[in-house]
Amino acid sequence: MPPRTSLNATQAPLEERILAVATDLFIRYGYKGVSFLAIASLLGISHSHIHYYFRTKSRLAEAVLDAYVAQTKADFLAIWAEDGCSLFDRFVRSRDWIWRQYIRFNPGGSGGHNWGLLAGFVADGELLTPSMRKTIRTTLEDMDRYIDAGIGRAIGDGELSTATPRHALVLQISSLLHTSRHIIRFEGSFQRLDDLFQWTYEVIRAAYSTAPPPAAVWPALTAEAAPS
Known part of the structure; x- marks a missing residue:
């Protein structure tokens, strides 16, 4: 499993934290590989909290996708x-x-x-x-x-x-x-x-092309991580 999300109760409302963790898990494991229990475990909450906001896995997935x-x-x-x-x-x-x-x-x-x-x-x-x-x-x-x-x-x-x-x-x-x-x-x-x-x-x-080649050369990749 991935490490616990960096979002916590002092940073964002629970619904936003659920969406953030669910997005991460859906990306990593696809639709099949994600459960409310896995999301709840990473957030340190009961899976009933997720049911309260999203009711079903498909509703959660729709919110993540949107x-x-x-x-x-x-x-x-x-x-x-x-x-x-x-x-x-x-x-x-x-x-x-x-x-x-x-x-x-x-x-x-x-x-x-x-x-x-x-x-x-x-x-x-x-x-x-x-x-x-x-x-x-x-x-x-x-x-x-x-x-x-x-x-x-x-x-x-x-x-x-x-x-x-x-x-x-x-x-x-x-x-x-x-x-x-x-x-x-x-x-x-x-x-x-x-x-x-x-x-x-x-x-x-x-x-x-009808114009001269650009003066810039193809830039190399940098090691910077994606913004969270």
Whole structure:
């Protein structure tokens, strides 16, 4: 089991602490591997407290998923849809977002431990409620729209040619994001995914760029942990 959560009664209300611990456990062990008893044990409370707030495991999982996707969509909307950001920067910021999630569950930057909630829930899809499946589906659709906005801005700013196959690039980039968990687990480290991010950007730039290469070089990963 993971160490006890750093959230305690003096830092956050019990409902928030339950959600924090449940999120951590769902990421680590998937939907199947989490129980009210495990959450209660880590918090040092009775599992009846969890029943009071969420009644059932599916309701708790829905609350966890809703909060997780809200933050994830806000992060990627900022990365891919904001003005004044080059395609190079969008790739680096996407890589760094995944890296921060990964290193939280794989300290030192190597290992194949689960780090993302969506992929784990998708793997247990037959156990999810219809509402959860819909949330995941619409989240992936929203992510595609954000990436499309970023590609559109790159074309509009003259960074990419107007002949760029916009839909194809969205498909390529979103596939890289959605399969990142499997790429990392296959390799047992983050380096393979980092290489794929860099290679994908460089191929797109070489094929469709109308601007000079960026002055910046692909930045190395840092050892900083993800913010809590």
